Amino acid sequence: MATENLGRNPADIIAGAVVGGVGVAYTIVALQTQQATSSASVIGPAVFPTLLGVLLALGGAAVAIGGWRLRPAEAKTEPAQSGGLRLWVTIAIFGAYVLAFIPVGYLLSTIAFLMGLATYFSPTKWKSNLIFAISFPLIVFVLFEYLLRVPLPQGLLAGVL
């Protein structure tokens, strides 16, 4: 019986359900853990994970129940607003970068990634974007390859570098 001032907290219901679901799934996987062949130990490999899974499930349920209970509207937890489309585009660009990192190579993929993101967020400043997108990976590349001697993937530039 929601009045104007009372409301449920959908964010907490969703979050609680997700945590609860993860907890249940985790418990199921934990219970399938093979028991140690040597039964010398009092606590086998499945005990601790099972306990954690159960506690997670209970915690998730508590959050969801808390969100389900009617409470004054101002106490609601609304997930903070941060642009939906921008978020998905950023995640997609980042995901593509992660996938391209090794096959394309550090330098080219990073230049493309930084240029892509910088152009997406400030399309008019292409000159400064370009300088940034090229100088940042170059400095890091030199630092890692030559100073720290950590080899970075060369990808398409293999043989050139």
Added chain:
Amino acid sequence: MDILANLADGFASALSPINLLFAFLGVLIGTMVGVIPGIGPTTAIALLIPVSFSLDPVTGLILLCGIYYGAMYGGSITSILIRTPGEIGTVMSTIDGYEMTKRGRGGPALATAAIGSFVAGTLSTIMLMLMAPMLAAVSVAFGSNVYFLLLLLALIMLSNLTGGSRLKAGISTLFGMAVAMIGMDPQAGMPRMTLGVLELNSGIDFAIFAMALFAVPEALANLTRRHTEATPGIGKVKIFMSKEDWRRSTVPWFRGTFLGFFVGLLPGMGTLGSFFSYPMEKRLSRKHKAEFGKGAIEGVAGPEAANNAGVGGGLVPLFTLGIPGSPTLALLFFVFTMYGLQPGPQLMSEQSGLIWAIIASMYIGNVLLLVLNLPLVGVFVQLLKIPDAKLYAGVLAFVALGAYALGFDLFSMGTMFVFGLVGYGMQKYGFPLAPAVVGLVLAPMLESSLRRALQISAGDPATFIDGPLAITLTALIVLVIAAPLLLPLLRRSGVLARGLSSRRQVATSQLADPSADLHTPTGFGYTKEPQASGAAEQPTGQAAAVDDQSELQPASTGQGADDDATDRKADD
């Protein structure tokens, strides 16, 4: 005399050209990263762990410790100049520090913070030096049962104190512990929770998890925020303290140092000394009480010293018991294990050369910090002018690079990506992130000490109340769990007298339920707020905890605060 001889050896090692260079680089990089809004010491270290990989243990640890101090001072710079603390320890400096900046005294505020940090760093290192060997000697005698109880207490304290909503902080801790279970079970020697994925047999890399959780959500949130302008310019910052400033700062530096060190000794209290220092300075001030909240230099000097002294304090249980008292120390703990060193009672005796080199490097780091920061503060501030899009795109690129350097394969990078998104979701729904990282670090130790304790006692749980130390710890654990549940009931039934001063309320509210995950900077819920020197942005959860007026109030504008209120009710 042993201590002096050890220290001399430590200095000989720390002063070698290569170690000196990396201490300098650490302090420099740390300060630069710490100045980036929303990135505190924890994220700075997480980001730079891969860089330390190719170095030998002493050099690598000296670099990371330098980053730690540097990032802490970087956080002070942003707290004082633009009222944006990077982490919980510098929240208190935003009150009078920012007020001093508004009154054109940002320079002296930064100077008192730097010198206070130097005093605190130096003195707390001396205290660490004196206390650590003693505690290490005592702790060798601890049994597995006591060790388990100590770890459990640290874990509960950490998730209680660092999180937003207590329930959600607990879930976050459990999440980290659950992730820690993935991989080979060290005792049974068989994989668990891997779902048959071979790559998971070696477990989830701690550094990848920490980087993903700390840096990715912050970068995503800042990038996708509506506006992406640069922070308004600060102008030239001149460092100059008057005689009066010196006179008024000196005693608070020393008071803050001792307070911060001893608070830092307690597991889970980490760098919270500043929260005790500020009210104490205000209470003890006779002549300038009215100035607090309007730019009293004592309000910067005390908390800054306390914050830095907490590092030395926190290192005592880390070196001697192997118990990290804060998420940042949890990262350092991980770095030790990465180099094949196990922090704990044996470390002080087996690796004393390394420990003393680190302790010596702390003295050096503190001197470098002072030399570097006083003249260069204007340069660091320029970093604030880099537009968000470039800054955080660079952070993402660096995280991807770090994940690659940790495993040299797509799997490591994919793990980072997935946990980054999970972290973003967690933060968005009000789950603090720092407890997850602490849970990941402590879970394996907790499990193995539990197993050992029960093995020794042949499964008898009475081992946890065997002996005065075990009984005390068990009682403390029960108290820590029960107190937050019982206090509201007692208060409601009138058992507890009211009349706490508003300042004390602030301290407890900040400690017991900080409005947001203060160890991990939040990029969510930014609000614009008109300010005297132009509209600067600030994370509501942290900086809004500090009112423009002198009195602090429990933050209620941040999302986390709402959560907390909600959960407190749910707890009732």
